[in-house]
Amino acid sequence: MALRDEKGTEALNPDNLMCKAARTLKNAFPQLGLIGDVALDPYTNHGHDGLVQDGKILNDDTVQILCQQALNQARAGIDIIAPSDMMDGRVHAIRTMLDQHDFTETRIMAYAAKYASAFYGPFRDALGSDALLSGDKSTYQMSASNSDEALREVAHDIAEGADMVMVKPGMPYLDIIRRVRDEFSMPTFAYQVSGEYAMIMAAIQNGWLDREKTIMESLMAFKRAGCNGVLTYFALEAAQLLRK
Numbered sequence: 743m744a745l746r747d748e749k750g751t752e753a754l755n756p757d758n759l760m761c762k763a764a765r766t767l768k769n770a771f772p773q774l775g776l777i778g779d780v781a782l783d784p785y786t787n788h789g790h791d792g793l794v795q796d797g798k799i800l801n802d803d804t805v806q807i808l809c810q811q812a813l814n815q816a817r818a819g820i821d822i823i824a825p826s827d828m829m830d831g832r833v834h835a836i837r838t839m840l841d842q843h844d845f846t847e848t849r850i851m852a853y854a855a856k857y858a859s860a861f862y863g864p865f866r867d868a869l870g871s872d873a874l875l876s877g878d879k880s881t882y883q884m885s886a887s888n889s890d891e892a893l894r895e896v897a898h899d900i901a902e903g904a905d906m907v908m909v910k911p912g913m914p915y916l917d918i919i920r921r922v923r924d925e926f927s928m929p930t931f932a933y934q935v936s937g938e939y940a941m942i943m944a945a946i947q948n949g950w951l952d953r954e955k956t957i958m959e960s961l962m963a964f965k966r967a968g969c970n971g972v973l974t975y976f977a978l979e980a981a982q983l984l985r986k
């Protein structure tokens with residue numbers, strides 16, 4: 743909390759928690775691929791992903807800072823920059839910044855179709871941004887009622903240089919995953935978010951659902967819908983189950 747401020751300055755600190763963790767992991771496991779989430783909400787005292795003035799998000803000023811944040815992460819050893827902020831134009835700006843600093847091989851996984859969702863609750867609790875958040879994120883994240891907009895958002899991000907695209911949340915948006923994969927044939931990922939994880943875990947803990955079967959069925963659904971990969975809090979357990 744003490745490190746949060748209006749502009750998310752800590753995001754640009756080369757010795758922030760995330761950069762330290764990235765360097766430590768790369769030293770210990772040089773073969774490990776690292777994905778870094780780029781957005782300001784872990785660092786701002788208002789809990790938004792971007793800068794706020796008079797209750798409005800400042801898109802272009804935020805993009806400048808996100809570029810610096812991406813560069814900071816690339817320097818710490820992050821292999822794939824994953825902007826989760828949903829500002830317009832950030833993929834192109836980040837690509838340009840990375841290239842200018844010789845990070846030409848650093849990839850971009852765009853949170854391209856990201857919905858303003860209730861399913862991020864547990865993540866925001868963990869981050870401490872839920873209590874801080876003034877208003878909501880509906881001016882930059884998408885409305886759950888809209889599916890064509892997802893295709894337009896994905897098209898923008900691909901045109902701006904995204905190497906991979908993501909749909910988020912996952913399970914309530916399987917239709918979007920299928921449309922995105924069919925339309926663009928790009929490496930397509932889903933993020934099975936914290937609320938999906940919490941929902942499944944709560945049911946497992948209550949004895950209502952079978953643990954292994956439910957986890958694997960939930961992940962299989964993403965593959966069926968067209969995903970090339972899934973970001974999930976079940977990753978470790980799923981890897982163990984797949985090895986059996």
Ligand SMILES: NCc1[nH]cc(CCC(=O)O)c1CC(=O)O
Pocket residue numbers: 779781782783791826827861862863864865866879934935936937
């Ligand atoms: N930009 C922040 C960000 N990056 C990942 C998540 C959610 C992840 C999850 O719920 O598991 C969020 C939350 C949000 O947009 O409020």
